[in-house]
Amino acid sequence: MAIQSAPLRDQIRAEGRPGAELDVAISPRRRRPPRPRFNALTAFWLLIVAILILPIALFLAVAFSPALLSQGPDWLTLSAFSTALTGHLLLGFVNSLVIGIVTALASAIIGFALAWIVIRTDAPARGIWTGVVFALFLTPSYLIALGWERLLEPNGVLQTLGWDPTAARDVFYGPVGIVVVLTVKGIPFAYLAISNALRGLGHEYEDAVRVHGGGAIASMRVVVALLAPAIWAALAIVFAESVSDFGVASTLANDSHFTVATFELYTAVQAFPVQFPVASAISWVLLIFVVLALLAQSRALKGRSYRVLGGRSRRAIRRRLSAVEKVAVVIGMSLLVVIALGVPTFGAVSASLIDGLGSLAGTHAWTLANYARVITSPDLSAPLWYSMQAATIAASVTTVLAVVCARLLAAGRTNLSSRMLDMVLLAAVALPGIVFAAGYIFAYNLPLTNAMGIHLYGTTTLLVLAYIATALPSTSRLLVGSMSQIQDSMLHSSRVHGSGAIFAWLSIVLPVISRPLLNAWLLTFTATLLELPVSQLLAPPGQQPISVGITATLAKYDFGGGTAMEVLAILTALLVVLVATLIFRLATPRGWRTLGTAK
Amino acid sequence: MTGHHVIVRGAAKRFGALEVLRGVDLDVPAGTFTVLLGPSGSGKSTLLRSIAGVERLDGGSIHFGTTPVSDHRTHAKPEKRALAMVFQDYALWPHMTVRQNVGYALRRLHLARREGARRVESVLERVGLGAKSTSYPHELSGGQQQRVALARAIVSEPELILFDEPLSNLDADLREHLRLEIATLTRETGATALYITHDQSEAFALADEVAILNGGSIEQRGSAEAIFRRPATPFVARFTGLAGSFQGTTASVRDGRAQVRVGENGLTASAGDGVNPGVAVEVMVRPTATRLEEVEGSGMRDGLRHRMPARIVDVAYRGRGYDHVVDTSHGLLTSVFDERAWSRGDECLVSIDPAGMIAFPTS
Numbered sequence: 017m018a019i020q021s022a023p024l025r026d027q028i029r030a031e032g033r034p035g036a037e038l039d040v041a042i043s044p045r046r047r048r049p050p051r052p053r054f055n056a057l058t059a060f061w062l063l064i065v066a067i068l069i070l071p072i073a074l075f076l077a078v079a080f081s082p083a084l085l086s087q088g089p090d091w092l093t094l095s096a097f098s099t100a101l102t103g104h105l106l107l108g109f110v111n112s113l114v115i116g117i118v119t120a121l122a123s124a125i126i127g128f129a130l131a132w133i134v135i136r137t138d139a140p141a142r143g144i145w146t147g148v149v150f151a152l153f154l155t156p157s158y159l160i161a162l163g164w165e166r167l168l169e170p171n172g173v174l175q176t177l178g179w180d181p182t183a184a185r186d187v188f189y190g191p192v193g194i195v196v197v198l199t200v201k202g203i204p205f206a207y208l209a210i211s212n213a214l215r216g217l218g219h220e221y222e223d224a225v226r227v228h229g230g231g232a233i234a235s236m237r238v239v240v241a242l243l244a245p246a247i248w249a250a251l252a253i254v255f256a257e258s259v260s261d262f263g264v265a266s267t268l269a270n271d272s273h274f275t276v277a278t279f280e281l282y283t284a285v286q287a288f289p290v291q292f293p294v295a296s297a298i299s300w301v302l303l304i305f306v307v308l309a310l311l312a313q314s315r316a317l318k319g320r321s322y323r324v325l326g327g328r329s330r331r332a333i334r335r336r337l338s339a340v341e342k343v344a345v346v347i348g349m350s351l352l353v354v355i356a357l358g359v360p361t362f363g364a365v366s367a368s369l370i371d372g373l374g375s376l377a378g379t380h381a382w383t384l385a386n387y388a389r390v391i392t393s394p395d396l397s398a399p400l401w402y403s404m405q406a407a408t409i410a411a412s413v414t415t416v417l418a419v420v421c422a423r424l425l426a427a428g429r430t431n432l433s434s435r436m437l438d439m440v441l442l443a444a445v446a447l448p449g450i451v452f453a454a455g456y457i458f459a460y461n462l463p464l465t466n467a468m469g470i471h472l473y474g475t476t477t478l479l480v481l482a483y484i485a486t487a488l489p490s491t492s493r494l495l496v497g498s499m500s501q502i503q504d505s506m507l508h509s510s511r512v513h514g515s516g517a518i519f520a521w522l523s524i525v526l527p528v529i530s531r532p533l534l535n536a537w538l539l540t541f542t543a544t545l546l547e548l549p550v551s552q553l554l555a556p557p558g559q560q561p562i563s564v565g566i567t568a569t570l571a572k573y574d575f576g577g578g579t580a581m582e583v584l585a586i587l588t589a590l591l592v593v594l595v596a597t598l599i600f601r602l603a604t605p606r607g608w609r610t611l612g613t614a615k
Numbered sequence: 616m617t618g619h620h621v622i623v624r625g626a627a628k629r630f631g632a633l634e635v636l637r638g639v640d641l642d643v644p645a646g647t648f649t650v651l652l653g654p655s656g657s658g659k660s661t662l663l664r665s666i667a668g669v670e671r672l673d674g675g676s677i678h679f680g681t682t683p684v685s686d687h688r689t690h691a692k693p694e695k696r697a698l699a700m701v702f703q704d705y706a707l708w709p710h711m712t713v714r715q716n717v718g719y720a721l722r723r724l725h726l727a728r729r730e731g732a733r734r735v736e737s738v739l740e741r742v743g744l745g746a747k748s749t750s751y752p753h754e755l756s757g758g759q760q761q762r763v764a765l766a767r768a769i770v771s772e773p774e775l776i777l778f779d780e781p782l783s784n785l786d787a788d789l790r791e792h793l794r795l796e797i798a799t800l801t802r803e804t805g806a807t808a809l810y811i812t813h814d815q816s817e818a819f820a821l822a823d824e825v826a827i828l829n830g831g832s833i834e835q836r837g838s839a840e841a842i843f844r845r846p847a848t849p850f851v852a853r854f855t856g857l858a859g860s861f862q863g864t865t866a867s868v869r870d871g872r873a874q875v876r877v878g879e880n881g882l883t884a885s886a887g888d889g890v891n892p893g894v895a896v897e898v899m900v901r902p903t904a905t906r907l908e909e910v911e912g913s914g915m916r917d918g919l920r921h922r923m924p925a926r927i928v929d930v931a932y933r934g935r936g937y938d939h940v941v942d943t944s945h946g947l948l949t950s951v952f953d954e955r956a957w958s959r960g961d962e963c964l965v966s967i968d969p970a971g972m973i974a975f976p977t978s
Binding site: 503505506508509510511512513514515516517523524527528605607608610 | 664667668669692693694696698699700702703704706708709710711712715719720722723751753767771777
């Protein structure tokens with residue numbers, strides 16, 4: 017080894033200074049052939065391959081090569097695609113595509129307006145509108161659809177109350193209703209994408225337009241242009257969410273006999289004999305839709321990105337609305353709340369309080385009997401207990417894994433492991449839940465899997481694994497921001513001041529990310545508790561997750577019981593959120609809770 | 616307490632293709648204050664972090680006294696090295712109060728609770744933050760945060776305190792105040808101190824000994840005065856402050872002094888390594904060696920000092936006087952100080968003290 021400061025060493029020796037006696041020849045490190053080692057990272061990757069990559073890859077491969085996985089005679093064929101792209105299956109794709117486009121446009125427009133009102137005006141009750149957005153974010157689409165259905169269906173709430181909803185039903189049961197529900201579900205995504213960008217957009221760009229002679233419209237055009245990346249992101253996200261949605265597909269769309277692609281996929285997997293190659297081909301087309309949306313987004317921007325967030329940005333000024341404008345805003349927003357949450361909530365709650373709704377039997381009087389029945393009947397209460405246990409395990413495991421993923425992602429793109437994980441998680445976020453579920457059924461039901469001694473098909477373990485796999489990508493993304501904010505020096509500082517690696521992590525990192533961890537757990541818990549597509553396809557025999565229990569009970573025309581289960585499930589989710597937040601507030605030191613809050 | 620005697624031998628470290636440390640040898644005697652001075656990318660942070668145990672060396676060794684802490688077999692964990700560190704970004708833990716941040720460093724001493732609290736209060740009083748012990752880091756100013764970091768570093772009376780450019784994020788006035796506090800409090804503890812900075816004036820003000828790092832190796836080590844008066848390399852001369860330089864040819868060399876012909880001028884300068892008669896050299900001029908004089912009535916020498924005709928190019932007010940940029944016929948000289956301001960375009964003479972000129976062979 018060339019040591020450039022060798023003269024210094026000679027000087028030390030000549031001066032007889034301490035340390036000279038320690039001078040040792042430094043031999044180059046002996047290079048040994050690398051030995052494969054099984055460490056924590058390898059175990060983590062094996063898990064990611066087992067729960068995320070392999071099931072989906074095998075399932076997607078079967079569309080091209082049924083023989084490879086014993087699903088047909090052909091080793092390489094496109095016949096599954098020709099089946100998927102003809103007749104009612106093709107109609108399903110066309111319907112999904114049109115609905116996706118209309119929904120994306122409607123959600124982006126409403127989301128933009130909402131973000132503008134909340135961030136850029138002094139409109140009254142802005143906190144409520146933001147709260148509504150988050151409530152919508154957590155509400156599964158099938159619950160919104162079911163709420164509307166309970167009101168409008170024959171012998172439904174409105175008819176029981178003496179109104180004839182036939183005209184409204186004719187409009188709502190079909191593409192219009194589907195677009196309304198999916199738009200309502202798309203608004204939170206559009207709002208979050210656009211409001212984040214709008215919040216970071218300083219007022220100086222609008223000031224610059226105004227001082228150079230532009231009017232209010234010209235200034236708005238500049239703002240819209242600057243927000244283009246966020247608007248395109250909103251369009252792409254809502255489109256992807258809408259074409260992949262299974263909640264509305266299996267409820268409102270199915271009940272109104274409107275064909276959409278995700279339900280066709282479900283039918284292909286549930287058919288006898290099972291048509292895995294066709295299901296796989298449908299999944300490919302759905303994936304292509306999502307990829308096309310992302311490509312359209314990137315093409316529209318042509319690589320442009322506006323870096324508008326800087327330390328020198330001036331805070332935007334809220335526009336003072338006139339009294340008339342304020343009234344108009346409140347009316348408009350109230351209408352939105354009524355359509356998005358009011359009607360479904362009223363539908364579900366009122367249906368749960370009517371005796372014998374949907375049947376000719378019963379008194380059709382107001383009663384709490386449905387709740388009493390759900391609580392006392394093991395058949396009706398078991399699904400909620402089952403889902404709570406599964407959601408608790410899934411949320412806990414997902415949060416732990418998401419911390420590992422977020423840590424790897426936050427480590428940067430220089431590392432191969434983190435770049436690969438980034439790609440896998442990004443692809444998995446774009447994957448519809450129903451495709452995940454179908455992939456799990458396929459992969460864990462293969463003769464090969466059984467031959468390997470893995471007998472998970474039809475078990476709660478597989479259901480929970482699928483819950484974890486579907487939740488992991490988004491939960492990891494949620495935690496990356498917090499993990500990236502932890503400077504290495506905070507951990508190093510703990511180490512040099514005497515803490516071991518584990519204590520340093522527990523005493524420094526855990527408190528700093530405690531709130532994001534709690535949020536991640538709660539989000540995963542509530543999403544898993546009410547999850548539909550994976551539950552529908554992977555529920556083990558004899559066990560029903562709550563979403564399956566609700567739809568099954570409703571399918572038996574026990575509308576009172578089904579909606580009471582629905583209301584109790586939502587109340588349970590809210591109670592868990594409340595209790596967990598309260599425990600966090602009472603049990604953690606003040607310093608844990610003041611992180612990230614303003615002075 | 617005497618502090619660690621830190622001995623670094625052949626320290627080597629690379630990040631991918633980038634060789635950051637190239638066999639560094641360094642001695643930090645027990646109880647002394649040594650400053651590692653170098654530009655960005657010279658490897659000083661990596662060396663400091665390797666001594667802390669946060670980075671692992673690729674080659675070479677680090678001993679604390681006779682105990683190896685890093686070599687090809689050993690890598691003592693940071694928490695086992697009995698040291699403390701003040702970080703550039705302070706690295707205070709945001710979820711802990713000032714008292715908790717400082718008290719954290721006492722954990723390894725396993726003190727009784729009352730004794731720990733007493734020590735924390737005492738050290739907070741010494742850094743002037745007794746009244747802020749229940750505040751959180753985000754409730755403090757930058758200077759107060761840095762004081763907390765300093766208190767945390769000294770509270771456990773470690774054998775070695777490492778400073779990673781601790782003043783670089785502060786304004787000039789606060790920097791001077793805290794520099795004094797660091798110097799005083801660190802010396803009071805008796806710990807060995809190793810401090811890295813890219814600021815020459817900070818290094819010279821703090822250090823018992825300065826080591827200058829460039830491109831992953833140490834170029835020179837010694838007292839601040841020795842380095843300033845007798846830089847070993849052109850890099851050290853430039854990095855420790857120059858007014859400018861002239862190109863010339865060595866006429867003769869005697870007793871470590873070189874006679875150099877620069878145009879029509881004959882200059883006397885200290886001879887650096889490799890300066891021999893007939894060799895093309897660069898004569899480097901320290902700002903402190905220069906002063907301005909009127910043209911009229913002056914010869915080209917004033918005792919031992921040289922005089923060169925020049926013209927004022929620019930002038931900047933510096934509080935106690937004015938720095939000037941002057942154009943000699945052989946090149947620009949900057950930071951030429953005078954108590955009064957000269958006007959741009961004025962003709963003048965630059966008077967240069969030969970003790971502030973060093974010649975190195977032109978590379």
